Amino acid sequence: MLAYCWAHVRRDFLDAGRAFPELEPWALEWKERIGALYHLNRLRLEHWDPHRPLTEQSAAFNQHHEALQSALQRMHDEATRLVADNAADAPVAAWSKGARAKQKKVLASLLAHWSGLSVFVAHPAVPMDNNRAENTIRTPVNGRKSYYGSGSIWSAQLAATVFSLLQTLALWGINPRHWLMSYLGACADNGGEAPSALAPFLPWSMDETRRAMLGQPYPSRAPPAAPTEPAAGHARG
DSSP: OOOOOHHHHHHHHHHHHHHOGGGHHHHHHHHHHHHHHHHHHHHHHTTOOTTSOGGGOOHHHHHHHHHHHHHHHHHHHHHHHHHHOOTTSHHHHTSOHHHHHHHHHHHHHHHHTHHHHTHHHHOTTSOSSOHHHHHHTHHHHHHHHHHOOOSSHHHHHHHHHHHHHHHHHHHTTOOHHHHHHHHHHHHHHTTTSOOSOOGGGOTTTSOHHHHHHHTSOOOOOOOOOOOOOOOTTOOOO
């Protein structure tokens, strides 16, 4: 199933309000409606038992679940009405043609994506937005803008592989620098080739002791001892 993001829908309404001043009160009203959906969903999830089917949840869950469904239905009905004909609304009559077109475009997009936007209702494990996913890739996205590295196909593939590797390590609580030093050291010991035994470097294969060790910062080498002054009377080298 394809789930769509309510944060992007919210942005559509806010952008419409910024583009047309007459749309701002209407856009802010819909922003509040979307905020109410988030609130009702949070209340619902506080009582959600992931080990039980949706039809066997508690009374408290069902109360918030029904309130969420009702709020969504009212939103869908209102969007459908406005897309069909918004000229009957007194405030809308004074809007410019561009503002009315923008309103219909935003609402038509909402309705076109409705099935994906409502996946979270029947599947509480699905979040209402993909903010977590976008925040997860923020570092490589910012890096791409800073140092690029996709000037050729092979470099783009290499960058994607490295980003995936580093994020996997982060999810397992492993220090990337410590892991890289250990892995590259093993490659050097193997004549510049990947080690034949990869299990010690796979987070899901290594034991707890090694995972905890690699989760620590890489031990820095002690600085070389300061040279001692030669004894008096001895010539300096």
